[in-house]
Amino acid sequence: MTTSHLPGDPGRPLAEPVDAPPTDAPPLPETTLAELRELAGRYPQPRSALLPMLHLVQSVQGCVTSEGIGACADLLGLSAAEVSGVATFYTMYKRRPMGTHHVGVCTNTLCAVMGGDEIFQRLCAHLDVGNDETSADGAISLEHIECNAACDYAPVMTVNWELFDGQTPDSAIEVVDRLRRGEPVQATRGATITSWREAERVLAGFEDGLVDEGPAAGEATLAGLRIAAERGWQAPPFPDADRTPTAEPVEAPSTGSGTGTETDPRGAAAQADTARAQSETEVAESPADVEGGGSDD
Amino acid sequence: MTDVLTPVLTAGWGDDRAWTLEAYERRGGYQALRAGLAMSPADLTALVKDAGLRGRGGAGFPTGMKWSFIPQDNPKPKYLVVNADESEPGTCKDIPLMMASPHTLVEGVVLAAHAIRAERAFIYVRGEVLHVVRRLRAAVREAYEAGYLGTDVLGTGVNVDLVVHAGAGAYICGEETALLDSLEGRRGQPRLRPPFPAVEGLYASPTVINNVESIASVPAIVRGGVEWFGSMGTEKSKGFTLYSLSGHVRRPGQYEAPLGVTLRQLLELGGGMREGAELKFWTPGGSSTPLLTAEHLDVPLDYEGVSAVGSMLGTKALQVFDQTTSVVRCVLRWTEFYKHESCGKCTPCREGTWWLVQALQRLDAGQGRPGDVELLLDLCDNILGRSFCALGDGATSPITSAIKHFRDEFDAGMHTPSRELFPPERSTAWARPLEGSPA
Numbered sequence: 001m002t003t004s005h006l007p008g009d010p011g012r013p014l015a016e017p018v019d020a021p022p023t024d025a026p027p028l029p030e031t032t033l034a035e036l037r038e039l040a041g042r043y044p045q046p047r048s049a050l051l052p053m054l055h056l057v058q059s060v061q062g063c064v065t066s067e068g069i070g071a072c073a074d075l076l077g078l079s080a081a082e083v084s085g086v087a088t089f090y091t092m093y094k095r096r097p098m099g100t101h102h103v104g105v106c107t108n109t110l111c112a113v114m115g116g117d118e119i120f121q122r123l124c125a126h127l128d129v130g131n132d133e134t135s136a137d138g139a140i141s142l143e144h145i146e147c148n149a150a151c152d153y154a155p156v157m158t159v160n161w162e163l164f165d166g167q168t169p170d171s172a173i174e175v176v177d178r179l180r181r182g183e184p185v186q187a188t189r190g191a192t193i194t195s196w197r198e199a200e201r202v203l204a205g206f207e208d209g210l211v212d213e214g215p216a217a218g219e220a221t222l223a224g225l226r227i228a229a230e231r232g233w234q235a236p237p238f239p240d241a242d243r244t245p246t247a248e249p250v251e252a253p254s255t256g257s258g259t260g261t262e263t264d265p266r267g268a269a270a271q272a273d274t275a276r277a278q279s280e281t282e283v284a285e286s287p288a289d290v291e292g293g294g295s296d297d
Numbered sequence: 298m299t300d301v302l303t304p305v306l307t308a309g310w311g312d313d314r315a316w317t318l319e320a321y322e323r324r325g326g327y328q329a330l331r332a333g334l335a336m337s338p339a340d341l342t343a344l345v346k347d348a349g350l351r352g353r354g355g356a357g358f359p360t361g362m363k364w365s366f367i368p369q370d371n372p373k374p375k376y377l378v379v380n381a382d383e384s385e386p387g388t389c390k391d392i393p394l395m396m397a398s399p400h401t402l403v404e405g406v407v408l409a410a411h412a413i414r415a416e417r418a419f420i421y422v423r424g425e426v427l428h429v430v431r432r433l434r435a436a437v438r439e440a441y442e443a444g445y446l447g448t449d450v451l452g453t454g455v456n457v458d459l460v461v462h463a464g465a466g467a468y469i470c471g472e473e474t475a476l477l478d479s480l481e482g483r484r485g486q487p488r489l490r491p492p493f494p495a496v497e498g499l500y501a502s503p504t505v506i507n508n509v510e511s512i513a514s515v516p517a518i519v520r521g522g523v524e525w526f527g528s529m530g531t532e533k534s535k536g537f538t539l540y541s542l543s544g545h546v547r548r549p550g551q552y553e554a555p556l557g558v559t560l561r562q563l564l565e566l567g568g569g570m571r572e573g574a575e576l577k578f579w580t581p582g583g584s585s586t587p588l589l590t591a592e593h594l595d596v597p598l599d600y601e602g603v604s605a606v607g608s609m610l611g612t613k614a615l616q617v618f619d620q621t622t623s624v625v626r627c628v629l630r631w632t633e634f635y636k637h638e639s640c641g642k643c644t645p646c647r648e649g650t651w652w653l654v655q656a657l658q659r660l661d662a663g664q665g666r667p668g669d670v671e672l673l674l675d676l677c678d679n680i681l682g683r684s685f686c687a688l689g690d691g692a693t694s695p696i697t698s699a700i701k702h703f704r705d706e707f708d709a710g711m712h713t714p715s716r717e718l719f720p721p722e723r724s725t726a727w728a729r730p731l732e733g734s735p736a
Contacts, residue, residue, distance in 0.1 A: 042460055044374070044417060045500055050482030051465050055424070076482070089484040089640075090465035092424050104425070108386050109584065109630040110544055110616050115725035146468065146634055148425055149383045149392040151543035151616065152550045155726060161427040168727055189396065190428035199427050202434075203463040211435040214428060216315035216397040223542075223550025225307045227566050233300035235308070235537060236528050238521050240328075 025061040025097070028071055032060050036075055039205055047076050050086055052204045054093055059200035063094045092203075094141075099134040101179050102196040104145035104158040105172070111147070115168065116155040120144050122169040123176065139180040141196070152220035153188075160199040162187035165218055190214045299529050299555050301562060303537045305517050306510070307553045310397040316432045318439040321400035327445055329516035333408040334453045341412040341519070348518045348526040349535035353390075354380055354471075354508025355582065355611045357534075357600045360515075363505055366495035367413045373502040375415040378480065379406060381422035381433075381509045382464055382471040385583035386634060387614035390539040391509035393551060395422070395429045398513075399436035403459065405512035407445060408519060410457045413505050417458050421476055424463040433461045468638035472686050473506040475640065486642045487686040510539060530556035534599030534610075544579075544617035545571050545724075557602065560615060561594040573730030574619035578702065582611020584631045585691025587698035588624075608698070621728070623719035624703045625710055628695045629657040635692035646689035649680040653696065660710030663717070670700060670707045 036053050040046035050072060057068030064087045066080075073083045087093045105120040106112075123142055127135045134141040150156045153165030157172055164175060165188040178185050185193045191213035202208050228234065309315050309324045321327070333341055346361025367375055379402065383391040395402060402420070410418045422430055437459050440446040448456050462480060469475045470485040477499050479485035498504020514536065518526050530536045534556035540563055543549045547568030554563070560579065570576055576591045581598060587608040589596070596602050603610040618627065636650035656673050659665045677693035684690060700707055709718060722728060 045481070047482035048462075048480055051479065052463065055463065055465065086482065086484055090467050092464075092466035107630070108634055109627045110387055112630055113618065113622055113627065113721070113724045114544070115727060117721060118725060145425070146637070147384060147386040147388070149389045149423070151387050151389045151614065152541055154543060154549075158425065161425045163426070163428065166726070187428065191431070202427060203424050203430055205434075205461075205463075207431065207434055207438070211316070211428075211431040212314070216312070217310045217393060220548075220550035221393040221397065222307075222311050223548050223567070224302050224540075224552035224554070225304050225311055227552075228300070228302040228304050231300075231302075233302045233304075235303035235305045236299060236521075236525060238325075238517075239525060240520065 025063070025065045025067070028057070028060060028067060032056065033071060033075075035204075035206070036071060040075060042205070047078070050076060050078075050083065051090070054083075054087055055200045056204035058094065058098075059197045059204060062097045062197060097134075098196055099141035100139050100195050101176075101193065102141050102143065102158075102160055102199075103176060103179075104143050104148070104161075106146070106148050106150075106154070106156045106158075107144040108147040110151050111155040114154040116144075119155055119157065119167055119169050119172045123172055126173050127176065135180070137180060140176050150189075152223075153218060159185070159187065159193050160196045161203070162190035162193060162199070164188055165220075187214060189218050301558065301566070302552060302554050303529055304553050305537045306394060306398070306401060306513055306539060307551060310393075315397050316399055316436065318400060318436070318443060321398065321404075325520070326400055326516075327404055327443075329519040330404050330407055330445060331451060333516075333519040334411055334451060334455055338412050338414050341408065344523065345412070345515060345518060347523045349523075349530075349533075350511065350514055350518060350526070351534065351600060352508055353510035353514070353538060353612075355385065355585075355609075357610060360507060360511050363495065363507065364409070364413050366493070367503045367505060368496060369414060371496075371503050374417065374500075375413050376499045376502055376504040377406065377410045377413060377415040377418040378473075378476065378499060378504060378506045379418070379420040379509055379512055380471060380473060380476055380506055381420050382468075382476060383509070384423055384468040384471050385585060385612050385614065386631060387541070387543060387580055387583045387616040388612040389541045389543065389614065390551060390612065392426055392429055394509060394513055394539070396426075396432055399429075399432045400440065401513045401516060402433075402509055403436050403440045403445070405515040406459055407440075407450060407455075407457050408515050409505065409507065409512055411455050413503075415505070416456045418460075419480060419499075420459065420461050421470070421480055422461060422463055423470075424465050430461065430463050437461055467640075468634075469640045469686075469688055472688065475686070476506065477504065484640070486640045489685075531597065531599045531601070533601055538613060540598065540613045540615060542567050542615045542617065545574050545619040545622075546617050547571055556599040557597040559595050559597060560617075563598075563615065564594075564617070570617070570619055571730075574621070577618050577620045577622055578624060578699075579618065580611075580614060580616045580695075581608050583614040584616075584634070585609075585687070585694050586611040587694045588702060589698075590702050608694075619724075621719060621723040623661075623715035623721075624699045624706050625657070625661050626715045626719065626721070628699045629654070629661045631695045632657055632692060635688065639688060639692075643685035643689070645680045646684040646686075646692065649676055649684075649689065650692050652676055653680075653692065657696075660707055661715045663710060663712055663714035665707075665710040665712075667711065669710070670704070673707075674700065 039049040039052045053072045069083045073080045107116045157164040157167045191210035342364045350360045351357045467485045470479045474488035475485040494504045527535045540552045578588045581603045639646045641647045680689045681693045
């Protein structure tokens with residue numbers, strides 16, 4: 001979300017005025033208006049489609065334009081101010097035209113410590129941009145982003161919200177240089193990079209046929225599963241186990257890639273078999289605490 | 298006695314094209330759906346309640362009990378909403394689950410919808426994970442085509458429609474009532490409770506909101522039963538769960554184990570700390586859970602064990618930091634996050650996080666003023682319990698716990714920048730082991 005309600009923050013510019021004129025945005029074609037109506041029809045109450053609709057507006061016009069806000073407002077029976085109020089709350093909605101690709105570098109604590117700060121600084125210098133700015137050639141918009149739920153692959157970068165795991169400053173620069181040259185780039189856990197606009201269309205609710213690219217899981221995702229396979233550890237069998245395929249012994253898993261060709265020598269790294277003896281843990285007797293917790297249930 | 302690791306949710310993640318319906322069915326996927334739809338909604342709710350499944354998103358509220366709060370005499374439609382807005386710093390379990398095996402979640406959705414008699418369900422997934430959105434949409438499409446979703450599922454007369462809804466970048470939408478406002482097409486700001494979502498949730502109708510991992514655990518519970526589920530975990534924290542190990546360890550990643558495993562055990566499996574490193578501090582369940590230290594290595598990582606030492610199990614996001622790391626730098630960065638993500642609705646959080654950042658920036662730069670540490674504690678005291686939702690409370694956790702364990706580092710911020718005490722380049726993933734550091 002924006003921080004426009006916070007006074008005097010020297011580190012971040014205030015949000016763009018909601019009526020900032022977009023540049024060079026093509027008008028919304030009738031096909032887009034039809035798709036906006038289709039999105040509204042997917043929900044019991046049409047207003048629920050507003051977030052997807054704004055994603056779609058961005059995918060067509062390159063940012064959330066005043067025209068797009070007006071179109072959403074008209075379709076949903078809202079005022080432009082009500083739609084603007086939503087559009088300015090969420091960080092993924094952009095009020096200025098974006099570069100072809102959006103590059104995000106996680107600088108939340110864990111990624112920052114693991115090198116995300118250095119990656120971000122190097123990319124700023126390499127692209128000659130600051131945070132939330134677009135390179136002069138229009139290819140890359142750079143932004144430092146919050147935790148993107150890939151901490152076991154830190155430091156993490158995103159391109160058009162695809163995951164680029166385990167980056168270094170050099171690897172990050174290589175990725176953006178290849179993008180600027182128009183060369184094909186594939187995410188480490190995702191598909192071939194298309195463009196920020198095409199990504200926004202998928203987020204709006206339209207499939208792009210790339211679902212089967214990329215692996216099911218990366219190495220870190222499978223870390224525990226591999227150790228369990230090496231040591232023959234399993235969950236207790238289901239009561240119906242003798243009638244189902246899951247009763248088969250767990251085999252050393254592949255990386256689950258679409259091509260099924262990848263293996264990782266680290267997966268076979270032998271670990272001292274000391275943990276099994278400690279598998280029984282004492283239960284600390286204390287009152288159940290079901291209050292509080294993180295902010296997602 | 299169970300094994301140290303018990304892959305259930307993760308069991309199929311290494312399979313070829315694990316995300317497809319074909320791969321999921323090959324492992325017995327959607328068998329639980331047939332069994333569950335043959336049960337009455339009340340019996341299915343009782344099964345999950347008796348199994349002792351507790352919410353895996355942070356708060357640990359019993360899932361079956363949440364379902365039983367839905368007033369079935371209310372004539373309005375009932376809704377199921379899956380909270381897939383995984384954004385708590387350090388938390389990285391739901392995203393890989395939905396990437397590798399989205400059908401596990403879809404099957405759980407149909408079962409849970411049946412249990413609460415909901416005919417409409419939504420997966421609210423954060424927008425910043427494009428490929429996960431692709432996998433979810435494809436899984437839902439496949440499930441419709443196979444008759445697992447839609448009208449008259451498997452000829453049982455049960456109707457369930459499921460929409461995958463991508464968010465747009467706002468941590469606060471992981472708070473369940475803010476999520477509902479966002480899903481209604483509004484700014485994501487939390488709602489006053491009561492009324493609770495079970496009575497007036499989405500569109501002011503009875504609504505259950507559950508975390509991804511909670512819902513994804515339901516098919517296995519239906520298949521395995523109460524005793525099977527309870528054979529893993531501890532007396533009050535039953536079952537298997539995903540622990541996410543990250544930071545200065547050799548093998549970060551997802552480790553699925555019975556509740557009650559310890560960080561010592563998980564670190565051993567993860568190959569220990571990286572070369573030359575020793576554990577300095579860690580979070581048990583994301584940045585909103587108070588920091589712990591090496592003295593807590595043997596704390597059982599279940600709901601009771603972690604709260605007994607003054608923290609919370611949270612999301613089981615085990616972020617591990619070694620001795621090269623400045624705790625002041627970390628706390629500043631987390632606090633900047635909470636300031637950025639504060640929705641602005643309530644004053645203690647909106648203004649308080651701003652002032653916290655000011656004081657922490659001074660300390661991080663070695664320009665702290667006398668009394669800054671007391672100021673931080675006083676500010677936290679005015680935010681904790683006085684903010685509208687848990688975001689404000691969570692913002693105080695890293696600060697108060699870090700001052701408790703590492704007061705000296707904050708005092709050093711009166712004269713020495715953190716980057717001089719702890720050069721950031723020594724903490725990175727590509728840093729060479731420190732000379733003279735313990736082997």
